[in-house]
Each structure stands twice: as C-alpha cells, then as structure tokens.
Amino acid sequence: MPTTFVEAIRQGIWEEMERDPNVFVIGEDIGVYGGAFKLTAGMLDHFGERRVIDTPLSEAAIVGAAIGASLMGLRPVAEMQFSDFIACAFDQVVNFAAKCRYRWGAPVPMVIRGPSGGGVHGGPFHSQNPEAWFVHTPGLKVVAPATAYDAKGLIKSAIRDNDPVLFFEHKALYRRIKEEIPAGDYTVPLGKARVFRPGKDLSIVTYGAMVYVALEAAETLEKEGLSAEIIDLRTLLPLDEETVLGSVQKTSRVILLHEDTLTGGIGGEIAARIAERAFQYLDAPVVRIAAPDAPVPYSPPLEEAFLPNAAKVLEKARWLCRC
C-alpha cells in the first residue's frame, strides 16, 4: 500500500523511538491531539506521556528543553506546529544549539521539525519557508525532503545525527505525495542530493515541493524536445556541491528553483558556487526562480501569483535553451 509523505515521517520517528529509548518527541498538541497535521497520531498511546510530551505554547522553551535534554544524552525530536513559529525560538536555535559543539565541545543531537511552505492559503504566518535563516548558521544542518522515501530515510538520519538538524516538511506534500516505500529500517544520508530525473539539456536544481513543479515543467519540455535534469537537494546544509556542479557540467544550463523568497534565498548561494567553480561549463546565464520578495499572501489569486509554478519554470527554461 502506498505511504503518504506525512505517514513516512511518522513511521521514521516511530521506528527510531522503538529502536532507541533515548528518542522522544516534544511539542504543542502532539500528544492527545496527535499534532496539528496528525503526524504524531497514536504515539501517546503507544509510547506514553514520558516520551510524547505536550508542552505549553512556548517555542523557545520547546527548543531550549530539547537542547538541555540532548546535552543529557537524549535525542529529542521537537515539533514546531508551523515552521513559521521557529522565529520565537530563534535565539535558542542559532545561538545555543548551533554553537555548543564549537564553543565547548558539547554535542547537541536534536531534531527540530515542522511543516513549512505555502499553497494551502495559510497566509503570512502559516506558509513561510524559513530554511535560509538557518542555512546561514554554521553548526546547524538543514533538511527539506521531497519524497516519502526520502522523508522517512532522512528523518531517521537526522535523529541519529550528532548535530542539531532542522527538518522542514512541505505541508502541501503531507497527503498529496504517496509512494511505495520499503517496510522497516533504512536511512538516507544527510548532505547528499540526488538526481531526481536525469536529463541533458538543462538542470533544474530544487528541493521540497518545488521538485514536483520542476517535474511538471520537465514533462512539458520533454514534449518540446528538451531534456531537463532535476536535482533534488534534499539537504540544504551541508550543501551537496558535487552533485550540483556535476549536473551543471553535464547540461551547461541551470535553473535554481525554490519556493522561498528570492533575496538571500539559497539559490543565490548556489549561483555563486556555480560561478566560482563551474563557470567554464556554462553556456547561458544562471537563472533563479523563486517567490518574490514579499510576505506569503493569503488570498488565492495573490498566493498563486506569489508561488513559483510550472508555467514560470517553462518560460525561463525555453528562454534559457534559446541562449
């Protein structure tokens, strides 16, 4: 039976909790209610209150407590009900968790996970893609899966990792993406991108829900005789530069696509690395497609205009291949 994206993450956490008694989950409304997106449904009944901890409405305390517990040898998985709310815990994430190992050699093995991204009319505070805030913070790892298979394998790797990992789950994928995944234990390594769809005429480097926008565009391009390669970054920090540069070397044309807003988004960083290390392979300018520099709007026509889509990718791809 196919497994949804949300179920894959749930399974991954569940299996890690079965495997390691030090793993526990903590967050708002995750126990009795099973989480705003039901990602932790059933965990309270199975693992009990000790390991499924409902907290007050306090993101800084959730992250802070996860740090403290991890310093004591536990492996907390902290939920932000919406990734937007991680802003409330920013100091704990970027100043406490990210810097412990560097400053005084104390490992902080913890995961902060939560739903991110738009397309569900959540408005400015339930739709953001906050990954770039943290990609700029050395000491953190940042993961954003696109498939159910990767989501399960990556959440397991994140839980087993000995550094703090931020795990952003695009909420529009939770129940839309379904696929057959192996039963039982497997992991997907952090820091490794994958070629989601091989191609030869241009590369679309992306992650999260935008992988499917890229796929939709690639299928149309195929009919037009253009073969697009899609690179799914999977982990944004550390960045798998090798896979990105390898694809650029192969296709000589590249689109960097993300749902996060343009300025300061990870596309700019990747563009810089391509300019520095693969300039000689380029046959055309590097193109970025991202949400415009605005808050995520609520009203459907506004949000539709805000989000990158296949039409926007197609337009740029066609132009790029004419260059």
Next chain:
Amino acid sequence: MAAVEPLGLARASRAVAERADPNVELARQFLYYMSLMREVEDRLERKLYRQGKIAGGVYSGRGQEAICVGAGLVTEPDDMVFPSHRDLGLYFIRGVHPRQVFAQYMGRVGGLTRGKDGNMHMGDLRLKIVAIISSIGASVPVAAGAALAIKYKGTREAAFVFFGDGATSRGDWHEGVNLAAVQRLPLVLICNNNQYAYSTPLDKQMACANVADRGPAYGIPAEIVDGNDVFAVYEATRRAAEHARAGLGPYLIECKTFRMSGHSAHDPGDYVPKHLWEEWAHRDPIKRLKQRMMENGWAGQAELDQTQARILQEVDAAVKWAENSPFPEASALLENVYEPPAPAGEN
C-alpha cells in the same frame, strides 16, 4: 577562653567542636571558594585586564560570591549546573582549575573553550557545567530540558540554573520556568538579584518588588534570602534541592545582593549612587563570613591568613600557567563546527 589555652588544647577542642558542628568544615569551604573567586576575579579585572592581557571583557561577581558558592556546595557531582557570568566560584567547586579560567580569558588553548569563546562563556560536560550564551536567561529553558532528562531517566539529580535580575525580564526565562512548573521538573532556580543589569536599575527592570514574586505566578515556591549570607544561601538551596529531588517541581530562590563593580571591567559603574557602594561594602559576604568564623571560634586569624596565603600561591601559579599556554593555531578555526564525518561504511 580559647585565646589563653595552649595551642594543642585549642586544636583538640576545635576538633571536638567540629565533630559536633558541621558548620565548621562548611565555613572553611565557603571561605576557600569565595576567597578564591574574589582573588581570581581581582587578578583578572584589576591586573591582567589593565595589562592588556585579556583579549575581551571581564565580568566579575565581586560582592556576590556567597550566591554561587553557597548554592554550589549543595550541588552533587551528578547534578547539572548552569552558571551565569557572575558565578565563577561554582566552576571551582565543580572541579575547574583557576588556571583554566585565566587561560580562557586570555584566549589560550588551556581555557575551557580552547580559545573558541571568552570570559564566562565556558562549560564542561564531564563536570556537568553548561556554558551560558550572551543572551542572558536563555539557559533557563535549557536547564528545564536537563531537568526533563533527569525526570525521563528517573534518577534523583536536579538541575541548578543561575541568573540575574535582568534575565527575568526575558521571555525565555518565563517560558522555561513555566514549562518546568507544568512538568514538575527538578529545577532549582537561583537568582542573583544584584540590582543592576548593566546600567539598568531594578526599578526600570520590573514593576514588582521582588523577583521571588514571579514564583507564585507559575505556581512554584519562591523565597528571598540575604545573598550576602552564604549560610542563608546554602540553607535555602538545600530546601530547594530537596523539593526538586522529591519530584515536587521547580523552586525559586532570590538572593538579594549588590554588584560591587561595573557591569564589566570597562565600566566604572558611575551611574550607581555612591552611598550604595558604601552601604553594601559593609555587608561584604567574605568579611561577614570571616567575622562569623572568628566569633564562633571556628577559626583564628592565623587560619584565615593561611587560607589567603594558599589562595595567593595557587592564583600566582595559575596565572603563570595560563600565560604559558599557547594561543590556538589558526587551523583550529574550522574544528568542531560539526562532528567530524564517520569513516566510510559506518552510519
């Protein structure tokens, strides 16, 4: 009476007194750690800083030594402690050597952070000391997390977190205390209310009269103690620790004291009304402790002098050691940002 007794007899009678009164040994420990803290900080602030040997700032707990020492001596080796920046004595109690502190301030590899961070930003997981970060108060939810882990494991330790009056204005402090209260976590909250946060006096920090008033808002016990009376701090912390270890949840202690320095070495503190310095100088916690020891016959002047001489010797040697500790190599810059990757084939 003791003064006219021959020395041998005085010693014998003191031994008897000690068996009867555990305060004697306790007082000696208080005196040692408080005086050591004072001497190390004086050396840092008044000598090494002025000589340009400290790379950054110096934060001292002058006049507040009774708090971290009184509370620190209640902690057990398996307890988790979260000192703040005026709690140097706690480091010594936990087993950090003064030479590591000098090296830390000088940015040398002999410091607890090997030059990665400075001043009081130091911790050692083996000694169960967690390093603070500069955004004061941020340690409180982290300490709540350590207490949560203790409850999770079902052991009898407690977490002890230290902070100033200013920290209690930060949201993290409130979130951490509230979470610990709701979860009934074994957390002892120790406030050094020294009446100033940098230049901000207490009446601009909060509208309630006492930090302890914040306790009932979270449904936890809170008490106020004279922060310049090391015995009072010790006794209050014992009550708090007992409460926490019994599974009754967090306990807040407000230690009223005064910051007998500027915020840091660069700050003369000239915004503090002069009469306050004078008033509080009379309540100096080390002076008071010595007086009590003498009055109770727990120690004579000779013993007090000996303790001070021993400390001076230790501190001299520690400074020398730190000055000989090398600066870190630039190649250490990128070490420990992340765990080094495991060898291929391992997960």
